[in-house]
Structures are given as C-alpha cells and as structure tokens.
Amino acid sequence: MEQSRRNMFDVGRWDGTIHLKVGFTDDGVLTAVEGNATEGVGQGAWGTRLVLNAVRMTNCKNIKNVTRSYYSNTLKLSVNRGYRWSMGIMNTVLEAVSAELGMDILDVIWKNSLTTEPSLKALLEKSRPLFDWNWHPTNSKKLLNGKMHGISALVQAQPRSGSRGGHWMNPNMCMYFNNWTEPGGALGDGKIYIPFSVPDYGLGQLEGIAMVVAEELGAKYEDVIPKYAVYDTPLPCSPAMGSIFSDTAYAAKECALNLKQYILESASRQLSWRKPVEIKPEELDIEDSEVYVKADPAKRIAFKNLDIYNLVVSFSGYPDDHGEFTPHAHEAKGGKYSSVDFVYTFGEDRNPLQTQNIMMCEVEVDTETGQVEIKKLLGVTDPGKCIRPTSYNNQAEGLLDWTIATNMYEDFVFDKETGVLLNCNDALEYKIPTRLECNMKEHDYVETRCAFGGYGSTGISEFFHSYVMVALAVHNAIGKWVNCPLTPDKILAALGKA
Amino acid sequence: MKNFEHIDAKTVSEAVSALGAKANIIAGGTDLLYTLKDDILPNYPETLVNIKTIPDMDYIKEEGGMLKIGALARIADIATSSVVQGDYAALAEAAGRVASPNIREMGTIGGNICQLARCWYYRNPNNRFFCFRKGGPLCFAVAGENRYHAILGGAVCFAVCPSDTAIALTALDATIVTNKRSIPIGDFYEVLGNTLDNNEVVTEVQVPTPASGIKQTFTKFALRKSIDFAIVSVASAITTSGGKVSDARIVLGAVAPVPYRAIGAEDAIKGKAISESLAETAGAAAVAGAVPLSKNNYKIQIAKTLVKRAILA
Numbered sequence: 052m053e054q055s056r057r058n059m060f061d062v063g064r065w066d067g068t069i070h071l072k073v074g075f076t077d078d079g080v081l082t083a084v085e086g087n088a089t090e091g092v093g094q095g096a097w098g099t100r101l102v103l104n105a106v107r108m109t110n111c112k113n114i115k116n117v118t119r120s121y122y123s124n125t126l127k128l129s130v131n132r133g134y135r136w137s138m139g140i141m142n143t144v145l146e147a148v149s150a151e152l153g154m155d156i157l158d159v160i161w162k163n164s165l166t167t168e169p170s171l172k173a174l175l176e177k178s179r180p181l182f183d184w185n186w187h188p189t190n191s192k193k194l195l196n197g198k199m200h201g202i203s204a205l206v207q208a209q210p211r212s213g214s215r216g217g218h219w220m221n222p223n224m225c226m227y228f229n230n231w232t233e234p235g236g237a238l239g240d241g242k243i244y245i246p247f248s249v250p251d252y253g254l255g256q257l258e259g260i261a262m263v264v265a266e267e268l269g270a271k272y273e274d275v276i277p278k279y280a281v282y283d284t285p286l287p288c289s290p291a292m293g294s295i296f297s298d299t300a301y302a303a304k305e306c307a308l309n310l311k312q313y314i315l316e317s318a319s320r321q322l323s324w325r326k327p328v329e330i331k332p333e334e335l336d337i338e339d340s341e342v343y344v345k346a347d348p349a350k351r352i353a354f355k356n357l358d359i360y361n362l363v364v365s366f367s368g369y370p371d372d373h374g375e376f377t378p379h380a381h382e383a384k385g386g387k388y389s390s391v392d393f394v395y396t397f398g399e400d401r402n403p404l405q406t407q408n409i410m411m412c413e414v415e416v417d418t419e420t421g422q423v424e425i426k427k428l429l430g431v432t433d434p435g436k437c438i439r440p441t442s443y444n445n446q447a448e449g450l451l452d453w454t455i456a457t458n459m460y461e462d463f464v465f466d467k468e469t470g471v472l473l474n475c476n477d478a479l480e481y482k483i484p485t486r487l488e489c490n491m492k493e494h495d496y497v498e499t500r501c502a503f504g505g506y507g508s509t510g511i512s513e514f515f516h517s518y519v520m521v522a523l524a525v526h527n528a529i530g531k532w533v534n535c536p537l538t539p540d541k542i543l544a545a546l547g548k549a
Numbered sequence: 550m551k552n553f554e555h556i557d558a559k560t561v562s563e564a565v566s567a568l569g570a571k572a573n574i575i576a577g578g579t580d581l582l583y584t585l586k587d588d589i590l591p592n593y594p595e596t597l598v599n600i601k602t603i604p605d606m607d608y609i610k611e612e613g614g615m616l617k618i619g620a621l622a623r624i625a626d627i628a629t630s631s632v633v634q635g636d637y638a639a640l641a642e643a644a645g646r647v648a649s650p651n652i653r654e655m656g657t658i659g660g661n662i663c664q665l666a667r668c669w670y671y672r673n674p675n676n677r678f679f680c681f682r683k684g685g686p687l688c689f690a691v692a693g694e695n696r697y698h699a700i701l702g703g704a705v706c707f708a709v710c711p712s713d714t715a716i717a718l719t720a721l722d723a724t725i726v727t728n729k730r731s732i733p734i735g736d737f738y739e740v741l742g743n744t745l746d747n748n749e750v751v752t753e754v755q756v757p758t759p760a761s762g763i764k765q766t767f768t769k770f771a772l773r774k775s776i777d778f779a780i781v782s783v784a785s786a787i788t789t790s791g792g793k794v795s796d797a798r799i800v801l802g803a804v805a806p807v808p809y810r811a812i813g814a815e816d817a818i819k820g821k822a823i824s825e826s827l828a829e830t831a832g833a834a835a836v837a838g839a840v841p842l843s844k845n846n847y848k849i850q851i852a853k854t855l856v857k858r859a860i861l862a
Contacts, residue, residue: 419850419854420850420851420854420855421847422770459772460773464669464694466669466670466694467693467694468689468692471673471677473670473673477583479776479777480669480672482773484773485773485775485776487773487774487775488773488774538772539772539851540696540845540847543847543850543851544847548847549847
C-alpha cells in the first residue's frame with residue numbers, strides 16, 4: 052500500500068510505501084505482522100509507527116517493522132500523523148485477514164482488538180443497525196446496475212489526552228470573579244471572566260468551557276465570559292484546546308469548584324454577619340448566579356452583591372500514570388498570581404485504547420469506467436462524554452469530509468523532469484470533495500465515560516478520519532488493493548482494463 | 550495582475566475595432582481573469598474589451614427553424630431554458646454540467662466554447678513551461694504528466710478541448726456565427742485552439758432544430774459531480790426509423806484537442822437495429838484510432854463504455 056497525498060492540512064506532505072506480511076490463524080487471530088516501509092520525509096519526520104500502534108490496537112505482539120526514511124526538498128516539513136496512518140495499516144491487515152478467510156471484518160476486528168469493552172462493544176451495538184451492516188465476501192456482490200458492491204469497517208483508537216498514551220498537556224484554568232483587570236472592565240458585576248491566550252480553532256471550545264463552568268458553579272451561562280487576554284493580563288490561560296479540550300474541561304470544572312467553595316465561604320460570612328446563628332458554607336448552594344440558603348431558598352445574594360473583590364482562582368494539574376490530575380502546588384486564590392507551566396509528555400508505553408471509534412463504508416464500483424461511488428459513510432465514535440455536541444458535530448463532519456477527500460481525491464502531482472508541482476495552484480486542480488460528494492455521510496456517538504479526561508471524556512481529535520476507509524471497501528468490492536486516491540485510472544489498471 | 554486598459558464596448562463593431570494582437574475580449578471573465586492572475590498567457594493583454602455592455606446579445610430563441618443563442622447568454626440560462634431543454638436536451642444537459650453553479654451564472658456560451666486548454670503545463674503560473682501552445686518547442690505532457698491529455702488526434706499539443714457545450718453543439722451540428730462569417734462547428738476548432746482571427750468575435754450560436762424522433766444524450770465523466778472538467782464526455786444525437794438507425798452523430802469530449810466525431814461508431818450503427826453487442830462494437834470503433842500517452846490509456850476504456858451506454862440509452 053502506498054500513501055502519496057497531503058496528510059497534514061497545515062504542515063506538509065508525506066510519501067510512504069509499506070509492504071506487509073501477515074500471519075494469522077484459521078479463525079482470524081493475528082499471529083505475526085512484518086512491515087517494510089519506505090518513507091519520504093521532507094526535512095524530518097516521526098517515522099512509520101506500525102509497531103507502536105499495532106501493539107496498541109491488537110493482541111498481536113509478534114510485530115516487526117523496518118522503516119527507511121529519505122529526505123527531500125519537495126516540502127518544508129513533513130510530519131506523519133503516525134497514529135492514524137499506522138492504524139490504517141493495521142486495519143488493512145485486518146481487512147486482508149477478513150478477505151482471506153471470508154470472515155466478517157467486524158468479527159476479525161473484535162477477535163484482535165486489545166480492548167473490547169466497554170467502548171468497542173458499545174460502538175458495535177450502535178453502528179451495526181445504524182449502517183444496516185450486512186457483510187459479504189470479497190468480490191461477490193454484483194448489483195442490478197452492473198456495479199460491484201463493497202463494504203468495510205475499521206476501528207481506530209483515540210490516543211489523545213484524557214486517554215493515556217497520547218499527547219499530554221497539563222490542563223490549566225484561571226477565572227477572574229467579579230472583576231476584570233483590563234481597562235474598561237467592570238468591577239462588581241458578578242460575572243466570571245476566563246482569559247484565554249490561544250485561539251478557539253473555530254470549534255467553540257470557549258463556549259464549551261463556559262457551559263461547564265456555568266453548570267458546575269451554578270452560574271447563568273451568560274455570566275461566564277471567556278475573553279481573549281490582552282498582553283498584560285495577569286495569568287492568562289493557555290488551555291489545551293482542540294482535541295485536548297477534555298482536559299481543559301476538567302481543569303475548568305476543578306477551577307469552578309474552587310471558585311464555588313470560595314464564594315460559599317464568602318457568602319457564609321456575609322449572611323452570618325451580626326447574626327446570632329452562623330450559616331455555614333455547606334448550608335448554601337448556588338443557582339442562576341445567586342447564592343441561596345438551602346433551608347430557606349428565599350434568602351439569596353446575587354453574585355454582584357457578594358463582598359468579593361479582585362479574586363482570581365486557578366487550577367493547574369499534571370496527569371499521572373493512572374489518569375488522575377494532581378493539582379499544582381501553586382493554586383492561586385485571593386489575587387495571588389502564579390505562573391502556570393506546561394508539561395508535554397508522550398507516553399508511548401501506555402495503553403491508549405480506552406475509547407475508540409468505528410467507521411463503516413459502502414461503495415459501488417463501476418468496473419467498466421473505474422468510477423467509485425461512496426453510497427454510505429458512517430462514523431460512530433466514543434468521546435467518553437460529549438461535552439459540547441455542536442462542537443462534536445463540527446469535528447465529525449469535517450473528519451468524514453477529510454476521509455472522503457484523502458481516499459478519493461487529494462493528491463500532489465509533480466513534473467518528474469523539473470520537480471515542479473503541477474496541480475496545486477487552486478481548488479480546481481488540487482481536488483477536495485464538493486458538497487455533492489459528501490452528502491452520504493452519517494455520524495453518531497456513544498458515551499461510555501471510560502476515558503481519563505474530565506467527565507470521562509476524551510477528544511475525538513483527528514481519529515475520526517481514515518486514509519484507507521474507502522480503499523478497504525473497494526477491496527471488498529473488487530478484490531483488488533488500490534492505492535488512494537481511488538481514481539478511475541488506478542481502478543481500471545487494477546482490473547486489467549488499462 | 551498587471552495593469553491593463555478596460556474598454557466597455559457598446560456594439561460588436563466597436564469591440565472589433567478595439568481588438569488587436571495585444572487585446573483580449575472579456576465577457577463572463579471566469580476563464581480569462583484566472584489566466585491573468587496566474588500570468589499564464591504568452592502575451593499579457595494590454596487591453597480588455599468588455600462585450601457584456603453590448604445590448605441584446607444574451608438571447609435564447611427559436612427562429613427560422615433553428616435555435617439561436619446570443620454569445621452573451623449565460624450558461625445557467627441555457628441549462629434551465631425550457632426551449633433548450635425541449636428540443637436540444639443534450640445542450641441543456643451539457644450546460645448544466647459546466648463547472649459549478651456560480652461559474653454557470655457568470656460564464657457565457659461564447660466564453661465556454663472559446664475557453665483555453667486546461668493542461669497543467671500550459672496553466673502553470675508565471676508562464677513556467679514555455680510549451681508548444683505558447684510558441685515553445687515542445688509539449689511537456691508527452692514525457693510528463695498526461696493523465697488528462699489526448700488519446701486521439703493529438704499532434705504538436707496534446708491538451709484536450711475542455712468545453713462541455715462544444716461537445717453537445719458538435720453532436721447537434723451547430724454553427725458558430727461571428728462578426729465576419731458563419732463557421733460550422735466542425736471547422737471551428739483546431740489543435741491549438743480555434744480558428745478565430747484576431748479581429749473576430751463570436752456573436753451567436755445556431756443549432757438546427759433536430760428532426761423529430763431524434764434521441765440525444767450528454768454524459769460527462771469527471772472525478773467530481775461539480776466543478777471538474779471532463780475526463781471523457783460523450784454527446785450523441787441518434788435518429789431511428791423503422792427500428793433501425795437512420796442517422797447518428799456521436800461526439801467524444803476530453804479525448805482530443807478538438808471535439809472528436811466518432812465516425813467509426815456512427816458508421817457501426819447506421820442502418821442497424823440497436824443492440825447490446827452492436828453498442829459494444831460501436832464503442833470499440835469509437836476509439837479504434839486511439840494512441841494513448843504514458844498515463845492515459847484508461848481513457849480508452851471509459852470512452853468505449855460511455856459511447857456504448859449513450860447508444861443504449
């Protein structure tokens with residue numbers, strides 16, 4: 052199999068070829084995998100991580116991989132997003148086993164997966180009826196329209212923050228209460244300000260943070276205001292965003308709970324002032340940005356009337372080997388600022404497979420013209436807990452579009468004589484799907500809450516995208532391995548018609 | 550983009566008088582502006598003569614036993630015209646498959662049939678490949694990337710005619726009317742473009758009203774359902790009488806530098822009753838003279854199939 056397209060939307064291009072030898076038992080259990088890879092890496096790369104991710108994905112430990120890299124000047128930098136690519140390789144291995152044995156690919160996936168419960172089990176229960184899964188052996192189903200029918204499925208783990216083994220960034224969060232230190236900021240307005248110093252990436256995480264804080268604190272959603280920090284804002288947060296959002300949500304929760312405790316203590320003092328009986332903090336609670344006495348809900352103090360000024364609350368924690376977040380010692384209260392540092396770790400020795408995702412694809416292949424038409428593309432993932440569904444939908448839609456793009460269209464074409472890139476001058480020649488090519492996709496999620504991020508969540512990140520999904524379905528349809536993009540010249544060549 | 554003078558012509562003769570070796574016509578501008586921004590033309594125009602300002606040149610009407618389409622008629626209007634959809638269905642279908650909706654709203658029929666080749670070498674920004682089409686010594690595609698190039702009729706240049714409407718118009722035996730003459734569409738194209746003189750402007754496209762009972766098709770095979778240019782297209786106009794084919798015009802697009810009349814396929818079915826095996830024979834005959842380049846022999850299989858399916862449609 053070969054990869055020759057833009058794997059990273061913002062970095063560069065990676066070329067690779069890997070030849071695989073696969074050993075397996077008669078009942079579909081992998082016994083050995085050997086990979087020989089060659090990859091063009093531009094001016095630096097991570098290498099093809101077949102071994103690492105194969106070990107992570109399957110029970111098979113007898114795996115050998117040799118990767119030979121070569122450097123080139125065809126791009127500035129190349130980064131192989133090793134997880135997905137090598138998961139693509141492993142799913143190709145599983146498809147090969149399925150085809151060879153005539154065994155339903157979902158059975159092969161189940162038999163070989165390192166972790167089946169709860170995530171994989173829940174995903175299969177959801178996705179089978181949603182897709183109307185009905186597997187058939189390779190090259191065996193010809194439709195009335197004369198086309199060959201193919202389906203396939205793959206499973207990918209989500210080794211992201213919140214599920215151990217992926218990128219870790221210690222989450223941190225900071226909130227200003229009743230006060231905003233920027234010029235023009237209101238004093239005593241009863242609102243919670245969260246200064247951010249990173250972009251939102253268009254995925255709405257800031258709103259997600261505000262939702263978490265409002266719910267945990269008991270504040271009105273509109274009273275929680277994420278703001279981009281100006282250069283002199285003390286203690287701005289650089290929270291883990293994007294796919295590592297779940298850790299930030301965890302930090303937001305912890306920070307909100309710290310703030311809540313401080314508010315209740317303050318309200319306790321205020322309500323007890325010159326009163327014969329002290330009202331203790333545990334006798335209070337918060338709703339709609341007002342502190343109230345549980346035994347007498349009519350007794351209330353609005354946030355803006357609390358005797359709290361210049362309060363800053365922060366949280367910063369390290370994840371440990373058990374997925375627990377240990378708060379930093381420099382938790383700040385009452386206007387004390389402290390620096391927040393970051394830790395990046397890459398836990399290659401850890402098991403990331405707490406949450407996974409399933410993708411299923413149905414294609415029709417016109418063997419007379421080589422045209423591949425995707426009829427159905429389903430992605431069901433397990434984000435652990437979906438904190439902000441609209442953000443999830445946004446990510447899922449984009450990743451399925453990306454899957455269609457890389458499987459069907461995206462390609463760099465160079466003139467071999469001169470090395471000049473020929474087809475990337477515009478969106479006409481560098482092909483990505485239009486809406487008409489993306490109208491068959493569906494997605495959904497399950498919530499097993501088994502990941503290590505806040506609320507048992509994790510990020511779905513880019514792991515809802517696959518470089519090989521459609522190619523596997525084409526293999527099921529015509530019994531031929533075709534390199535992506537699945538253009539008619541390659542399909543016809545594979546069929547011996549060109 | 551470089552500076553250029555922009556002239557709004559009020560009449561065709563005014564437009565013609567402003568033309569010359571260093572002037573270009575602009576109407577919808579969907580192709581020309583692209584070439585200017587990327588600086589791909591061998592001679593950058595000093596003047597653009599805007600003909601959109603010429604009144605009453607965007608008509609679509611039946612008159613005198615033919616369909617007359619003004620050169621400024623927009624592609625979208627042709628695609629949705631009830632007149633065109635009625636008796637000239639292949640043209641309506643072809644117009645509906647041109648580019649994308651927003652380009653169809655801008656582009657004109659005159660521009661569509663006169664558009665420049667889409668070859669990667671010809672279109673490479675900043676005139677990087679001085680190819681034969683630009684006056685250079687060779688066609689770079691022959692030894693280079695030629696997956697979308699000609700399998701039929703290529704000579705010094707192997708770029709294909711990119712126009713969808715031209716394929717349908719050829720099947721419908723159209724005539725291109727200019728300020729100087731009327732040109733049968735079969736004589737309008739040549740390997741390096743079209744036969745227009747420097748001081749010649751397309752003013753109208755005429756399509757004879759097809760005989761009753763004629764069956765028309767247009768099929769475009771492209772990677773995507775929108776935007777893309779054809780890998781192969783086919784337009785057909787087949788008349789049957791008494792259960793046998795009495796006349797046929799079958800035209801292949803994107804396989805040759807010009808719209809390619811598949812005479813072999815036409816001859817194969819004339820006087821015969823259509824059947825699966827006859828259509829297959831005709832499909833093979835359509836590409837009998839094909840000489841593929843290193844990376845485009847797959848087009849032969851697609852062209853054969855499309856011709857077969859057009860006949861059986």
